[in-house]
Amino acid sequence: xxxxxxxxxxxxxxxxxxxxxxxxxxxxxxxxxxxxxxxxxxxxxxxxxxxxxxxxxxxxxxxxxxxxxxxxxxxxxxxxxxxxxxxxxxxxxxxxxxxxxxxxxxxxxxxxxxxxxxxxxxxxxxxxxxxxxxxxxxxxxxxxxxxxxxxxxxxxxxxxxxxxxxxxxxxxxxxxxxxxxxxxxxxxxxxxxxxxxxxxxxxxxxxxxxxxxxxxxxxxxxxxxxxxxxxxxxxxxxxxxxxxxxxxxxxxxxxxxxxxxxxxxxxxxxxxxxxxxxxxxxxxxxxxxxxxxxxxxxxxxxxxxxxxxxxxxxxxxxxxxxxxxxxxxx
Numbered sequence: 001x002x003x004x005x006x007x008x009x010x011x012x013x014x015x016x017x018x019x020x021x022x023x024x025x026x027x028x029x030x031x032x033x034x035x036x037x038x039x040x041x042x043x044x045x046x047x048x049x050x051x052x053x054x055x056x057x058x059x060x061x062x063x064x065x066x067x068x069x070x071x072x073x074x075x076x077x078x079x080x081x082x083x084x085x086x087x088x089x090x091x092x093x094x095x096x097x098x099x100x101x102x103x104x105x106x107x108x109x110x111x112x113x114x115x116x117x118x119x120x121x122x123x124x125x126x127x128x129x130x131x132x133x134x135x136x137x138x139x140x141x142x143x144x145x146x147x148x149x150x151x152x153x154x155x156x157x158x159x160x161x162x163x164x165x166x167x168x169x170x171x172x173x174x175x176x177x178x179x180x181x182x183x184x185x186x187x188x189x190x191x192x193x194x195x196x197x198x199x200x201x202x203x204x205x206x207x208x209x210x211x212x213x214x215x216x217x218x219x220x221x222x223x224x225x226x227x228x229x230x231x232x233x234x235x236x237x238x239x240x241x242x243x244x245x246x247x248x249x250x251x252x253x254x255x256x257x258x259x260x261x262x263x264x265x266x267x268x269x270x271x272x273x274x275x276x277x278x279x280x281x282x283x284x285x286x287x288x289x290x291x292x293x294x295x296x297x298x299x300x301x302x303x304x305x306x307x308x309x310x311x312x313x314x315x316x317x318x319x320x321x322x323x324x325x326x327x328x329x330x
Contacts, residue, residue, distance in 0.1 A: 006095045029157040031077035034089045036273045037137035038082045038105045041147040045168045046154060049161045052082065058274055062089050063134070072096065080157055082150060087132035103153040105146035109136050112207050114200050114215070137271055139204040139288065140183065144176040175283045182290045184209070189297050194240040196232070196249035199246045201270045213243070220248040225284055229259050237264035239301035245270040266296040 031052040033039035042052035055071050056062050062084065063194035067075075072095050075081050081097060083089055085106030092102075112133045137143040151169045155162045187209030195211075197203075198218040216232060218224050224232075232240075241264045251265055268289045274280035 025160065027160055030077075030156070031082060031154070032075050032078040033082040034075075034092065035284065036083045036280075037143060037271065037282065038084050038146060038150060041105065041143070041150045041172070042082055042154070043166050043173050043295075044149060045151050045218050047168060049164045050158070054080075054274075056273070060273070062272065064090065066091055067095070076101075080153055082153070084134060084136075084146075086132050086134035086136055103149065105149045106134070106136060107149050109142050109145045111136065112203055114203055116226045133200050133203045134156065135201050135205060135270070138202050140179040140210050141208070142204060143282070144173060147172050155230070172294075179283060179286055180288065180289075186290055190241070192234050192302045193297065195243065196240060197243040197245075198248070198272075199245045200314060202243055202268065216242075218246055218248070220246045223249055223253065224259070232260060232263070236263070239264065241266055241296055243268055262301060262302045264296050264302070266293060268292060 031042055031046065031050060033042055033052050033054045033056075035056055039052055039054040039056075046052055050063065053137075055067060055075065056065060076096075076098055078101065081102045083092055083102060083104055085104035086109070088106075113131065114133045137146065147169065149286075150164050152307075154165050183205075187205060190205075191209050191211045195213055196216050197213050198216065198220060200215050203215075205212055207223045216228065232242075239262060242260075244265060244267045247267050248265065249268075250259065257264060269285045271282055271285055271289075
């Protein structure tokens with residue numbers, strides 16, 4: 001298949017045409033993305049014809065990051081500006097961007113409304129999660145809709161590259177289908193259990209599986225306040241899974257008695273940003289999340305025995321933990 005694609009790529013790269021493009025391939029549009037999931041979609045679909053750039057620095061949160069004036073100006077020079085949409089990149093609402101170049105990857109996606117109190121955690125400062133949940137990429141089928149929107153934008157901007165973009169989208173569709181086949185049986189099990197999350201990162205898992213994942217806002221970087229601990233113990237039964245978007249401090253504390261006896265901690269990757277080494281892959285990390293959740297569900301439901309501490313050993317997916325064949329390698 002690769003030999004069939006290479007010949008037209010080389011021929012088309014020499015034809016010239018409109019758009020900033022890259023050196024030696026003037027017909028290829030310059031593409032910049034404001035967050036990881038949409039950049040990953042563009043990277044997969046555009047390869048090897050074009051290479052999108054992500055303006056979000058590694059380690060920053062796209063929801064709270066504020067770009068400099070120079071970054072905003074550089075976006076205006078691109079042929080396409082890809083955003084996650086659904087209100088994820090808050091700064092986009094007030095930035096002066098050429099609207100004709102902006103591609104909202106959330107267009108046509110079935111979005112979920114959530115409610116949440118105003119709170120503060122990490123570098124984000126005080127904020128609220130009430131409104132549209134922008135974490136649409138957690139559901140592989142919704143992410144696939146984002147990828148299709150990116151594909152359509154690339155084809156419109158670069159019709160000569162459609163053969164490449166169509167083929168690469170097909171590979172993404174196969175990856176998404178395989179991931180759905182792994183995820184759905186696990187969500188069916190999760191539906192039968194009590195589950196909460198520290199952040200509305202996986203709300204779309206619940207939407208997909210036909211159940212709610214309530215959010216108890218907790219900052220993983222600090223010890224959980226006793227008031228919140230008491231609420232958890234009083235509200236949720238033994239065996240409740242707490243989905244964390246990063247390793248919580250509570251797992252690293254040395255307690256004489258577990259503050260959350262009977263709870264199962266599951267550390268998951270929010271799929272929001274690449275590692276600094278550039279080896280991060282959406283599908284590989286998603287499969288790790290599914291594997292970690294499956295492992296947690298397979299554990300015996302612990303008893304909420306306050307006299308006997310339970311061992312809180314999480315399954316954890318980290319950007320450095322990707323193993324096996326990355327799904328993005330097609």
